[in-house]
Amino acid sequence: MAEGDSSRWDFRSVADPADAGAVTGAGRESGADLNPDIPHIARIYDYWLGGKNNFAADRAVAEQAMTAMPDMRASVLSNRAFLRRAVTHLAGEADIRQFLDIGTGLPSADNTHEVAQRVASDARVVYVDNDPIVLTHARALLTGGPAGATAYLHGDVRDPAAVLAGAAETLDFRRPIALMLVAILHCVADEDDPYAIVAALSAALPAGSALVLSHPANDVNPTIGAGAAAARMNQMMPMKVTMRSKTQVSRFFDGWELLEPGVVPATQWGTNDPTPTALWAGVARKSARQ
Numbered sequence: 107m108a109e110g111d112s113s114r115w116d117f118r119s120v121a122d123p124a125d126a127g128a129v130t131g132a133g134r135e136s137g138a139d140l141n142p143d144i145p146h147i148a149r150i151y152d153y154w155l156g157g158k159n160n161f162a163a164d165r166a167v168a169e170q171a172m173t174a175m176p177d178m179r180a181s182v183l184s185n186r187a188f189l190r191r192a193v194t195h196l197a198g199e200a201d202i203r204q205f206l207d208i209g210t211g212l213p214s215a216d217n218t219h220e221v222a223q224r225v226a227s228d229a230r231v232v233y234v235d236n237d238p239i240v241l242t243h244a245r246a247l248l249t250g251g252p253a254g255a256t257a258y259l260h261g262d263v264r265d266p267a268a269v270l271a272g273a274a275e276t277l278d279f280r281r282p283i284a285l286m287l288v289a290i291l292h293c294v295a296d297e298d299d300p301y302a303i304v305a306a307l308s309a310a311l312p313a314g315s316a317l318v319l320s321h322p323a324n325d326v327n328p329t330i331g332a333g334a335a336a337a338r339m340n341q342m343m344p345m346k347v348t349m350r351s352k353t354q355v356s357r358f359f360d361g362w363e364l365l366e367p368g369v370v371p372a373t374q375w376g377t378n379d380p381t382p383t384a385l386w387a388g389v390a391r392k393s394a395r396q
């Protein structure tokens with residue numbers, strides 16, 4: 107999008123929605139099918155956040171997971187609060203003006219462009235998600251500020267080359283970009299090699315860029331039932347989630363310089379909140395040596 111045209115949303119598809127339904131990993135579904143009978147993570151997450159964009163099948167999975175993990179709602183809210191703090195820091199002190207938010211989710215309170223443009227009105231944000239319901243609601247609900255730019259790509263993180271090509275129409279890859287992988291990588295199975303995906307995305311970013319990442323895990327708060335909740339979800343959803351340990355989550359930051367306080371419970375990044383969370387979270391910076 108040209109600089110002068112930046113006051114609008116731009117919607118593009120980096121994958122044909124019809125193709126996006128193809129199973130690219132064993133037993134997995136991308137979620138391109140809007141069938142309300144098939145529970146999907148974006149709508150389940152929306153339910154936990156108190157949204158209205160979910161169906162009975164999504165609510166059934168969400169409730170089952172909450173039975174296993176009663177603090178689920180507090181945990182997902184802690185993830186949104188982490189996103190808010192990280193983006194505020196990056197758009198402010200770190201002076202980053204470009205954000206590539208992959209695995210956007212349904213519009214909620216304080217979407218990335220709202221947080222970033224509150225701090226820096228000229229912030230440019232590209233959202234990417236592979237769920238067509240997210241695409242539908244992004245069209246209806248999200249609006250960028252007049253000075254910045256906000257684009258939405260219907261795309262799959264498992265095709266990083268296509269995501270990068272689509273994002274390059276709005277973002278300048280010669281200038282720092284914050285790559286946001288907030289509560290999405292548990293949707294990428296080991297057989298789809300999430301480490302290679304993150305490495306491919308990271309390699310495209312210039313020095314001074316940032317990585318914002320959170321990931322649900324069993325070992326943040328081992329007694330709150332996160333593992334049992336994930337197991338119930340995997341019994342009920344065609345799309346599976348993969349919990350990863352702190353060691354496994356930390357590996358996503360290989361080659362990056364972690365900002366203080368490192369990979370920590372989401373409630374401990376930039377604050378000290380006693381609320382239970384099931385997510386590891388961290389923010390890192392790309393140095394000139396990378």
Ligand SMILES: C[S@@+](CC[C@H](N)C(=O)[O-])C[C@H]1O[C@@H](n2cnc3c(N)ncnc32)[C@H](O)[C@@H]1O
Binds near residue numbers: 151208209288290
């Ligand atoms: C748990 S939600 C997180 C939403 C948001 N990032 C947040 O933290 O509040 C995960 C999102 O990732 C999206 N997602 C899952 N797998 C994906 C993939 N392979 N490519 C792109 N988006 C994906 C889902 O559709 C969903 O909207």
